[in-house]
Amino acid sequence: MQWSDHGGYLKLQLPEEFSFNECLVFLGRSELELLHHIEDKHLMKLVRINDEEVLLKISSEDGSLIVEFCLGAPAYAIKEQAVKYISEWFDIERNLSGFYEMAYQDKILRPLAIKYYGLRMIGIPDLFEAITWAIMGQQINLKFAYTLKKRLIEHFGEKRDYENTSYWLYPTPEKIAVLHIDELRKLQFTSRKAEYVIGAAKEMASGRLTKEMLMVIPDLKKQHETLLSLKGVGAWTADYVMMKCLLETTAFPVADVGLHNSLKEQLNLASKPKQDEIIELAQNWSGWEAYATFYLWRSLYE
Numbered sequence: 001m002q003w004s005d006h007g008g009y010l011k012l013q014l015p016e017e018f019s020f021n022e023c024l025v026f027l028g029r030s031e032l033e034l035l036h037h038i039e040d041k042h043l044m045k046l047v048r049i050n051d052e053e054v055l056l057k058i059s060s061e062d063g064s065l066i067v068e069f070c071l072g073a074p075a076y077a078i079k080e081q082a083v084k085y086i087s088e089w090f091d092i093e094r095n096l097s098g099f100y101e102m103a104y105q106d107k108i109l110r111p112l113a114i115k116y117y118g119l120r121m122i123g124i125p126d127l128f129e130a131i132t133w134a135i136m137g138q139q140i141n142l143k144f145a146y147t148l149k150k151r152l153i154e155h156f157g158e159k160r161d162y163e164n165t166s167y168w169l170y171p172t173p174e175k176i177a178v179l180h181i182d183e184l185r186k187l188q189f190t191s192r193k194a195e196y197v198i199g200a201a202k203e204m205a206s207g208r209l210t211k212e213m214l215m216v217i218p219d220l221k222k223q224h225e226t227l228l229s230l231k232g233v234g235a236w237t238a239d240y241v242m243m244k245c246l247l248e249t250t251a252f253p254v255a256d257v258g259l260h261n262s263l264k265e266q267l268n269l270a271s272k273p274k275q276d277e278i279i280e281l282a283q284n285w286s287g288w289e290a291y292a293t294f295y296l297w298r299s300l301y302e
Contacts (some may be wrong), residue, residue: 003083008073009278010066012083017096017117020060022298026122026280028302034153035060046167049074049081055167070162079197091121091247099249099288103295107286108266117190123244124281126202127211128204129243132178134237135196136189142258146168151187154196166299174203191278196232203230214246223248252289254278262296 001015014020021041028038037044043058047119057068067086074082087093124130124195136152137145150257156171156179168302176198184194209230217223227238236255243251260272263281267273275280285292 001083001087005076005079007065008069010079010083011068011091012067014060014063014065014084014092016063017100017118018090018092018120019116020115022119023090023122023208025301026119026298030142030149032143034150034172037165037167044070044165044167046169047082047084047085048169049078050284052078053077053169054082055160055162056086058086073162088125088247089123091123094120094249095245096120096291099291100212102284102288103292106292108263108281109285109292109295112266112299116298117300118293119295121244121247121291123247125245126170126243127209127214127241128173128200130174131200131227131233131237131242133199133230134240134244135193136202138193138232138234138237148187148189149194153186155187173201173204177205177294192232196230199231200233211245220248220250230259231241243293247290249288249290250286252282253293256293258294258300263298266296266299 002234004011024038024041024043027036027043030151041059043056045056045058047054052074053071054069054074057070059066059068065086067082069082073079078135097144100117103109124133132152133145133149134288135146137221140148151172153168156175158169160167160169175227181191181194182199184197185191200209209226214223214226217226220242223242224235224238227233227241228235232239236253238252239253240256242248243253254275254301258277263269263278266274282292
């Protein structure tokens with residue numbers, strides 16, 4: 001991705017098929033979100049790069065993202081990593097022409113592709129966050145999942161105050177790995193979810209599981225199986241992590257309730273479609289199942 005360094009800010013060139021406004025709509029779907037703030041078309045995000053806290057202020061201007069460093073301009077190496085993080089977060093380097101060619105020929109996706117044109121997969125670059133967020137979201141509604149996430153961050157994350165606003169970092173695996181189940185039970189985690197979150201933390205804190213390890217596995221089935229080997233990670237969770245963290249466009253969380261609800265609405269069905277019906281509907285989506293799912297999710301936030 002092409003970008004230029006202007007000292008206190010960076011300018012990242014965007015592809016034509018990119019809508020910052022659409023991305024902000026998705027990012028703003030919950031008032032309980034702590035890990036970023038949207039303020040007057042600006043996106044604020046605290047990240048840690050090379051053990052340094054960096055507060056990013058991201059806006060869009062003339063086909064570029066403008067990235068300002070609110071805590072002062074960091075070293076060039078950190079700027080490079082900030083660009084990498086933002087690129088992953090918004091899947092900027094993805095060529096979406098193939099997706100739109102497919103979507104415009106599909107009766108379900110065509111109206112969504114037109115309406116939400118430029119929406120990018122909003123990723124979760126941090127593997128630990130992606131896995132534990134997916135575990136928290138299992139078998140509960142989205143609002144309560146955000147409530148659990150908020151409590152986890154407020155109790156075990158790190159905070160930086162800037163201009164009367166608190167910005168948070170997600171808890172590290174090392175911080176969660178040493179917890180006892182009862183400490184998460186107090187936050188209304190079930191015993192099972194507490195066990196699974198702490199177990200994932202232990203795997204990552206020990207180095208037995210890393211994002212880099214998953215990324216070098218060439219076989220997607222083996223990537224999926226590696227995630228399934230984690231206690232508490234089923235097919236939906238593994239698909240979700242591959243979709244949102246590894247940015248695998250063929251990942252298809254076919255059991256997802258939001259996907260079912262959206263298809264019911266888009267097709268004006270009396271009841272939610274069954275999984276085998278969804279697989280049949282998705283035959284045209286080959287290679288872009290994750291993006292098809294993401295656009296269907298977006299239709300729920302009207």
